[in-house]
Amino acid sequence: MKFRRHVDRVLGIVLVILMATMTINVLWQVASRYVVGRPSAFTDELARYLLIWVGTLGAAYAAGQRMHLAIDIVPQKASPAGKRRLSLIINSIVIVFALLVMVIGGINLVYITLYLDQHSPALGVPLGYVYAVLPLSGLLIIYYSVVSLMEAAFPAEHQGDMLDDDPEPVR
Amino acid sequence: SCEEARQTRVLKLAHGLDVTHPVHKGMVYMKQQLEQVSGGKMTLEIYPSQQLGSEREALELLQIGSLDMTKVSAGVMESFSPKFRVLGLPYLFRDRAHQFAVQDGPIGEEILRDGENYWLRGLCFYDAGSRSFYMKDRPINTPADLQGLKIRVMESPTAQAMVSIMGGSPTPMSYGELYTSLQQGVVDGAENNPPSFYSSRHYEVCKYYSLDEHTALPDVLLIGTKVWNKLSPEEQEWLQAAVDASVPEERRLWAESEEESLREVQKAGVEIIYPDKKPFEEKVQPLYDALKNDPTLYDLVQRIRAVETDNPGSPQL
Amino acid sequence: MEIFVLVVSFVILLAIGVPVAFSIGVSTMLTLLVSIDSLPAFTTLAQRMATGLDSFALLAIPFFVLAGQLMNRGGIAARLIDFAKSLVGMFPGGLAYVNILACMLFGAISGSAAAAASAIGGFMNSRMVKEGYSPQFSAAVNVTSATTGLVIPPSNVLIVYSLASGGVSIAALFLAGYVPGILAGLFIMIVAGIWAYRKKFPVGDRFSLGYAARKFLEALPSLLLLVVVIGGIVAGIFTATEASAVAVLYTLVLSMLIYREVKVKDLPSILLETVSTTAIVMLLIGTSIGMSWAMSYENIPQSVTEVLLNVSDNKIVVLLIINLILLFVGIFMDMTPAVLIFTPIFLPVVQELGMNPVHFGIVMVLNLCIGLCTPPVGSVLFIGCSVANVSIDKVIKPLLPIFLAMIAALMLVTYIPEISLWLPQVFGF
Ligand code: NA
Numbered sequence: 001m002k003f004r005r006h007v008d009r010v011l012g013i014v015l016v017i018l019m020a021t022m023t024i025n026v027l028w029q030v031a032s033r034y035v036v037g038r039p040s041a042f043t044d045e046l047a048r049y050l051l052i053w054v055g056t057l058g059a060a061y062a063a064g065q066r067m068h069l070a071i072d073i074v075p076q077k078a079s080p081a082g083k084r085r086l087s088l089i090i091n092s093i094v095i096v097f098a099l100l101v102m103v104i105g106g107i108n109l110v111y112i113t114l115y116l117d118q119h120s121p122a123l124g125v126p127l128g129y130v131y132a133v134l135p136l137s138g139l140l141i142i143y144y145s146v147v148s149l150m151e152a153a154f155p156a157e158h159q160g161d162m163l164d165d166d167p168e169p170v171r
Numbered sequence: 172s173c174e175e176a177r178q179t180r181v182l183k184l185a186h187g188l189d190v191t192h193p194v195h196k197g198m199v200y201m202k203q204q205l206e207q208v209s210g211g212k213m214t215l216e217i218y219p220s221q222q223l224g225s226e227r228e229a230l231e232l233l234q235i236g237s238l239d240m241t242k243v244s245a246g247v248m249e250s251f252s253p254k255f256r257v258l259g260l261p262y263l264f265r266d267r268a269h270q271f272a273v274q275d276g277p278i279g280e281e282i283l284r285d286g287e288n289y290w291l292r293g294l295c296f297y298d299a300g301s302r303s304f305y306m307k308d309r310p311i312n313t314p315a316d317l318q319g320l321k322i323r324v325m326e327s328p329t330a331q332a333m334v335s336i337m338g339g340s341p342t343p344m345s346y347g348e349l350y351t352s353l354q355q356g357v358v359d360g361a362e363n364n365p366p367s368f369y370s371s372r373h374y375e376v377c378k379y380y381s382l383d384e385h386t387a388l389p390d391v392l393l394i395g396t397k398v399w400n401k402l403s404p405e406e407q408e409w410l411q412a413a414v415d416a417s418v419p420e421e422r423r424l425w426a427e428s429e430e431e432s433l434r435e436v437q438k439a440g441v442e443i444i445y446p447d448k449k450p451f452e453e454k455v456q457p458l459y460d461a462l463k464n465d466p467t468l469y470d471l472v473q474r475i476r477a478v479e480t481d482n483p484g485s486p487q488l
Numbered sequence: 489m490e491i492f493v494l495v496v497s498f499v500i501l502l503a504i505g506v507p508v509a510f511s512i513g514v515s516t517m518l519t520l521l522v523s524i525d526s527l528p529a530f531t532t533l534a535q536r537m538a539t540g541l542d543s544f545a546l547l548a549i550p551f552f553v554l555a556g557q558l559m560n561r562g563g564i565a566a567r568l569i570d571f572a573k574s575l576v577g578m579f580p581g582g583l584a585y586v587n588i589l590a591c592m593l594f595g596a597i598s599g600s601a602a603a604a605a606s607a608i609g610g611f612m613n614s615r616m617v618k619e620g621y622s623p624q625f626s627a628a629v630n631v632t633s634a635t636t637g638l639v640i641p642p643s644n645v646l647i648v649y650s651l652a653s654g655g656v657s658i659a660a661l662f663l664a665g666y667v668p669g670i671l672a673g674l675f676i677m678i679v680a681g682i683w684a685y686r687k688k689f690p691v692g693d694r695f696s697l698g699y700a701a702r703k704f705l706e707a708l709p710s711l712l713l714l715v716v717v718i719g720g721i722v723a724g725i726f727t728a729t730e731a732s733a734v735a736v737l738y739t740l741v742l743s744m745l746i747y748r749e750v751k752v753k754d755l756p757s758i759l760l761e762t763v764s765t766t767a768i769v770m771l772l773i774g775t776s777i778g779m780s781w782a783m784s785y786e787n788i789p790q791s792v793t794e795v796l797l798n799v800s801d802n803k804i805v806v807l808l809i810i811n812l813i814l815l816f817v818g819i820f821m822d823m824t825p826a827v828l829i830f831t832p833i834f835l836p837v838v839q840e841l842g843m844n845p846v847h848f849g850i851v852m853v854l855n856l857c858i859g860l861c862t863p864p865v866g867s868v869l870f871i872g873c874s875v876a877n878v879s880i881d882k883v884i885k886p887l888l889p890i891f892l893a894m895i896a897a898l899m900l901v902t903y904i905p906e907i908s909l910w911l912p913q914v915f916g917f
Pocket residue numbers: 595596597598599600637638639640641642643
């Protein structure tokens with residue numbers, strides 16, 4: 001699980017940098033109107049694209065931390081074996097969604113916008129770069145879900161931790 | 172009705188305008204024409220009011236293949252298909268007659284076809300009048316009056332360069348935030364055509380509308396290339412016939428709506444100013460000089476300027 | 489056919505415990521597959537997920553969350569409690585009022601009911617229990633009053649509503665939220681007062697003007713945030729969205745330089761916590777934007793409008809039905825997805841009946857506030873119970889009369905538009 005910790009750490013650092021940049025960018029937007037007296041032409045667009053990245057990549061991070069909201073009435077009432085089966089099903093469903101929509105749909109979207117040479121109006125960046133966060137985040141969600149699927153499938157190696165909130169399996 | 176549905180080809184058309192807008196009404200007319208000319212074998216399902224996304228997003232849906240048709244401002248086409256950039260240039264056309272002659276002629280056809288390289292087939296131009304400045308608390312009579320004022324512009328490099336060169340501070344801002352920003356003075360003014368000035372209710376805040384008519388940015392009707400190629404030659408003909416029939420009808424509806432909008436905003440206490448356009452036109456000349464680095468656009472501008480109209484000097488609307 | 493696929497798959501996925509955002513995403517994907525080829529369907533949904541976040545107004549969410557985090561760690565909650573106590577501590581059930589008022593203030597400023605419930609609840613419960621209140625009662629008061637901060641501006645969920653409604657003015661919504669939010673808080677206070685009187689709960693210290701003034705001065709920098717945010721918007725210095733970034737700057741300066749309770753080394757973890765909280769909401773927004781696209785594509789809102797208006801075209805009846813549906817929805821669904829899913833469905837119906845979209849936004853959010861405090865899905869209830877260390881089933885009994893009061897406030901706000909629209913009208917909306 002050392003690799004898992006590296007992934008968490010790198011992802012965390014990237015997200016902190018993106019979030020800090022986003023904050024400074026919007027403050028600059030206000031400041032540029034008054035301090036410099038010249039409204040900035042790109043801050044609005046940059047802020048929106050950073051939000052797409054923070055939101056989508058952050059969703060993968062939150063998936064890794066098992067923070068996404070769920071209704072767990074059925075899982076709570078299930079037997080330990082039932083819980084395991086449910087965890088297998090839930091993780092498989094998440095994997096299928098991330099694969100079909102975020103990875104395959106996302107790559108197709110990136111491909112179309114890059115192939116057709118679409119650029120953003122203000123910054124002029126290829127829109128494919130903005131959308132690239134979808135397949136990236138999809139792959140990370142698949143990775144985290146596979147880890148948790150393995151924990152549910154082979155409980156002997158990860159005793160008792162498959163359904164609790166601790167992202168770090170006890171070794 | 173299931174049997175009947177199978178025989179009817181339904182094309183889904185999404186756009187961002189509300190149902191009272193003249194361009195929407197023009198497309199409803201097109202739908203009726205299509206049903207008539209195809210004998211009920213073809214129809215449109217129209218989704219107004221950004222139900223299926225913004226103009227830029229709808230263009231992407233055409234490319235993705237989940238939406239068949241859309242109507243966007245030519246300004247939005249700029250970042251999809253470069254030849255459309257020419258239409259955003261200020262004072263490109265001498266007058267309405269010149270504009271229509273260009274759009275209806277081979278140059279218009281050439282610009283519409285440029286979209287095909289990007290899987291977007293342009294079907295026609297719809298009139299969207301001319302855009303002019305409206306300000307919260309001062310009239311604009313000359314470009315000097317714009318000096319230092321924060322003007323909201325569309326997300327278009329051409330529009331930003333134009334306001335900049337006239338002396339204003341172009342402030343990009345989402346349309347949704349504009350009303351309150353005008354009201355609270357985050358920006359001093361904005362620019363748009365009369366029907367949009369009226370329907371956005373910006374006239375409640377901005378009491379000076381200076382008809383300098385700097386850009387005559389039309390709307391564009393498009394169909395996904397893949398969808399177009401899937402239609403039979405007969406269906407393509409029906410659709411094009413309905414489109415062609417809707418163009419003059421839309422122009423009529425537009426003129427009507429423009430007149431009504433100006434009348435209504437005046438009733439609401441807006442002062443309409445008719446400034447001399449010459450100084451504005453001279454001020455933007457550097458934009459045209461800069462085009463010399465872009466041979467395609469430069470050539471397009473020269474050819475547009477060379478287009479003669481039957482009735483030169485016809486009065487502007 | 490499509491609506492059947494959508495509803496059935498969504499309910500099944502939710503029930504077996506698939507995270508809500510993925511339940512929305514998967515059921516949308518299945519719905520689109522009925523009428524669109526697979527690759528365009530996947531790509532469209534991917535595009536909706538990304539472009540759903542392509543909105544400047546949505547930036548306020550991470551920023552208000554970040555400001556709330558900084559306030560949580562920066563000692564701002566404690567100062568608000570002391571100030572609230574100096575105002576209402578002397579009445580019977582005084583501590584309960586303090587709890588309510590502090591939750592309202594903190595919820596109002598931070599824009600987050602969860603933040604208010606955890607920041608104030610953790611503090612207040614031990615004090616209330618020490619003075620003889622039951623922890624269940626304390627938790628019930630805490631969680632319900634925390635939700636009023638979602639109606640009192642600034643409020644992230646009102647921004648989400650503005651997005652879902654296609655651009656209702658955020659500034660107008662913010663102004664409209666004050667009176668209904670305060671009204672709901674007052675109604676909760678009335679219940680707490682009756683409860684305290686009947687149980688003979690202890691009375692707090694006598695009111696002293698000097699003490700109140702001192703506590704006010706200590707809380708002033710925190711309270712000034714409200715002035716900076718709302719004042720800056722009304723004065724036209726910045727937009728509602730930009731105000732949220734200014735709030736971050738303000739709380740940063742306050743907690744790092746003035747109160748000195750946050751250090752530079754704390755910032756990465758605060759930022760990361762903000763990102764996680766934000767991302768959960770963003771994934772929900774992304775997938776629900778996909779779902780509402782699929783619903784529009786299949787003309788589902790039009791069908792619902794037709795059905796509802798067929799039941800009755802009497803405004804009072806339709807509004808009652810909508811409120812009942814939303815109360816039911818709130819039991820099972822969190823606020824953000826509920827707003828995102830049901831705004832495009834119900835807004836056309838009420839607009840048809842001549843209701844102002846600003847007014848409807850307040851009604852909808854106030855209604856769903858109740859759902860935040862009910863099991864099985866009630867994020868604020870869960871937080872409040874965990875900080876008070878009481879089990880959820882024990883809190884239900886004290887919650888019931890408070891729910892009745894909140895529903896009474898909801899009915900007033902629903903049927904008297906002026907409660908919401910008076911303030912925006914004063915400011916010219
Ligand atoms: Na608030």
